Amino acid sequence: MAKLELIATATFGLEAIVKREIEALGYRILQSENGKISFLGDERAVVRANLWLRCADRVQIKLAEFHADTFTQLFEQTKALPWEQWICMDGQINVSGTSVKSQLHSVPACQGMVKKAIIEKLKETYLIEEFPETGLPFGIKVAIVKDRVTLSLDTTGEGLHKRGYRKHPVAAPIKETMAAAMVSLSFWKPDRLLVDPFCGSGTIAIEAALMERNIAPGLGRRFWAEDWEYIPQALWKEERRAAYSAVDYEKELRIVAGDIDTSAAQAAMANAEEAGVDDCIQVKLADACKLAAKEPYGVIITNPPYGQRIGELAQLPPLYRHLAGFLKENPTWSLYLITADKEFEQHMGRPADRRRKLYNGRLETCLYQYYGTRPPRE
Ligand SMILES: C[S@@+](CC[C@H](N)C(=O)[O-])C[C@H]1O[C@@H](n2cnc3c(N)ncnc32)[C@H](O)[C@@H]1O
Structure with a gap:
């Protein structure tokens, strides 16, 4: 070669x-x-x-x-x-x-x-x-x-973020690659509960499940180089076969994805099914302002509305304040939240433990990270 x-x-x-x-x-x-x-x-x-x-x-x-x-x-x-x-x-x-x-x-x-x-x-x-x-x-x-x-x-063709499972779109989805990066950057481990209370089409929850079940993100799509003579067909077959056998179907995961919008919750459910991970994601029709913790050490990874659409802006401060109150009451929980809203930390009432500037498409955003206390054995 x-x-x-x-x-x-x-x-x-x-x-x-x-x-x-x-x-x-x-x-x-x-x-x-x-x-x-x-x-x-x-x-x-x-x-x-x-x-x-x-x-x-x-x-x-x-x-x-x-x-x-x-x-x-x-x-x-x-x-x-x-x-x-x-x-x-x-x-x-x-x-x-x-x-x-x-x-x-x-x-x-x-x-x-x-x-x-x-x-x-x-x-x-x-x-x-x-x-x-x-x-x-x-x-x-x-x-x-x-x-x-x-x-x-x-060699790729359509960008790698196009995994093929997001058949049911919603407004303002996050790129699959960015959702995967948010999960990678977090301290979430499969023994903890993962929650995305603003799940939209379910991207963050689905990417987390794909990652932990070791499902190759490109398994459900084709690539330009797949049709080239330059790369032997046998290589694609071997590597696809190896990727299928690497899947860990048994891995137990607890992921909750919620949204206030019925069509978003339905889309998240259908997309999770399309991605083959619907058995480990519980989709709920729920208001993030009612978020409550039933266990410690949960991790929230989320992408709330950016406030760029009419009428959204006024709804954001109460949502952020609720999240701040939730973290205060549940100090073992962590939050990873991406937004373009530069006033986010002011609404939270405290600076993030870490911030990371990232681009969601062309939009400059920041991933704010608030760390909860770690479980004793970690
Ligand atoms: C930026 S979108 C999330 C996109 C998602 N990450 C995806 O990839 O599709 C924000 C979502 O928050 C939802 N939302 C807005 N207010 C909410 C609330 N109070 N509780 C729960 N969900 C809410 C909207 O319906 C929308 O689907």
Whole structure:
């Protein structure tokens, strides 16, 4: 198998978690910065990373890195690469790009030049006059920083957050990758109760269950590289089979997901069923203001309304005050709450034990962490 340099892309702020996930798969990290984690692998690593990474956005193969400050240099060095290794005779080529502090600053012009060079090379190699672009999609990324060009090939297709279980959407859902990251960042363990009192479509509860039952997040979907000749079909089959046998169906979990909205509660239930984890998530139609603790050491991981929709803003302070009162009465409980509301801590009446700036899509948010006392044996 070929030695490949792979890049997992991630939301800013999640690099450390993705790095940990890659290391847990057994691959060596080369570099981690600004939403990109590079690691060494092979074709099997492409398959495993797509199937198993819970918090990354996509997996790319780095094809080349070179200096270019003219379009001729960009064209010639791009054309010199063995594109026929990766792209089939009728592949649809989509080039996206970025350029920072570089002579070649027009991104559309760079994208156009890269695409032209690839097509020229493929026409020459396949001995064809026209390149039809009617077949499989291929995504190429051209990233230029200070005249250094990196070309990479997307193996994922639709972002990794699209697990395939969220068939019943609600308004303002959190990305599955972000929900998984919130669970990873928490102290929740399966012997504790996990509660999401603002569950919406159930993403946080479902991601927690998938994680603890060791269900690979990519098992229910396909990836672009799955149709490529470059990666043997046998690898996908073997790794999917291995992922199925790794599932821990017996693991007992206690997860409660509540929402005040009937359609949200129904969506959460249906999505949990779609994800195959409905047996460990109890969905309740409930007002978060009535949240009560029946046992100690529970963990709340949640994403309340951000107050960006009309009428929502006024409802938030009483909700936050209730949470604050709940934590005061139940000092063994912990809270992990993500919001874009900068006044959150003021409403809670005390600063968080830890905050972490994260981006939910383009929105700047913060994960506020309030730690309860730990169980004696931890
Ligand atoms: C930002 S959404 C949560 C999205 C969810 N994380 C997902 O991925 O789908 C906030 C949810 O809080 C619910 N909500 C608002 N006020 C509530 C309350 N007082 N009690 C319980 N749920 C409430 C809304 O119905 C909405 O579904």
